[in-house]
Amino acid sequence: MKIWKRNLIVCWFGTFVTLLGMSQIAPIMPLYIRQLGVHNTGMIEQVSGFAFGVTFIVSAIFSPIWGYAADKVGRKPMLLRASLGMAIVISTMGLAPNVYILIGLRVLQGVITGYSTACITLIGTQTEKKHSGWALGVLSTASISGSLLGPMIGGYLDEILGLQFTFFFTGSLMLAVFVFTLLFVKEEFVPSKKEVLSTKEIWRQLPNPELIIVLFVTSYILQLAYYSIEPIITVYIDQLSGNSSHVALISGMAFSASGLASIIAAPRLGKLSDRIGPQKVMLIALIIAGFIFIPQAFVESPWQIIVLRFMLGFATAGLAPSINSLVKKIAPEAIAGRIYGFNMSAFYLGTFSGSIVGGQIASRLGIKYVFFITSSLLFINAIIVYTRLYRKLRKIPTGKTQNLKLVN
Structure with missing residues (x-):
């Protein structure tokens, strides 16, 4: 199998799990915040909206920063950083003692994310030109399906195993992504010797x-x-x-x-x-x-x-x-x-x-x-x-x- 095809398979799985992890918290957030001690309905709605949205805002700020790092040190190190970091952070959400820690972890999740960006860059630059549209189309289905299934999986796991297990389950999947990326993603990256550009x-x-x-x-x-x-x-x-x-x-x-x-x-x-x-x-x-x-x-x-x-x-x-x-x-x-x-x-x-x-x-x-x-x-x-x-x-x-x- 060609290297770019193998990388596409791993990146598809990793992107799917990443977007699943970012979206699965939506249906359980109000319930988890209530479990952490917030009982006023209006306050739960406000805190839930902030906790859900802050990850995307912070991710928007840090995506170009991690993109710069990918250009500097390579795409595979960024994949490993993001997958391991999210495995730790999302799992830790299941142990949050209060809502402030939960929001802090959601902010941290936005900071360390970047798996999808690194995958798109890796596949976009490695894939043969005649197949690049198809490869990027396949990769985009991972983002869509992860966002699509995340809320449903989060709600289902809550029903059968409880709120905390949802975080542990997603963290375990991200750890599996880290292992697969480490073992199977191949990249021949030559760092640029040119001065870093603003x-x-x-x-x-x-x-x-x-x-x-x-x-x-x-x-x-x-x-x-x-x-x-x-x-x-x-x-x-x-x-x-x-x-x-x-x-x-x-x-x-x-x-x-x-x-x-x-x-x-x-x-x-x-x-x-x-x-x-x-x-x-x-x-x-x-x-x-x-x-x-x-x-x-x-x-x-x-x-x-x-x-x-x-x-x-x-x-x-x-x-x-x-x-x-x-x-x-x-x-x-x-x-x-x-x-x-x-x-x-x-x-x-x-x-x-x-x-x-x-x-x-x-x-x-x-x-x-x-x-x-x-x-x-x-x-x-x-x-x-x-x-x-x-x-x-x-x-x-x-x-x-x-x-x-x-x-x-």
């Missing part, structure tokens, strides 16, 4: 920084679109069904439908991007996703929203692989880790913003406006991609991405 100097090295910014914006809006419905889905399903007996189950199905479709479609769309170009897949996906959001505001039954969310997953499945493929083509390999790190920051910020913005729009304007505004953002993003990225890349012959610096 962020400003990094941007100067890019052939066209504007293209990278467009990719960051797309990553942000993609996650915002996915998570804008998360805080309101249960209320929306309740309004549609008129029967509260199965609202939680149907809500979970509605939220998970897009993730399931993305898992199915991402590798195929990644392979398609290798053939026709990632910029084409990205533009088409944004337009289709924008249209699919609109009818979600007019559905009359929960099953209609589930079907539309499933269709949305197919539409957006090609976005993450296309973004990562373009980063690989545009960014010089010596600074690829930092560029992927900045892109992951946009990803985390979009996740956090979507959860906040969706609830705020619904409370002030109504649930239907969440879909209208999100659709508008996707259409605006599509216009930006077409005018600032697609038209520029269309002028460049296939395989000549080094000429990007000539495009104005």
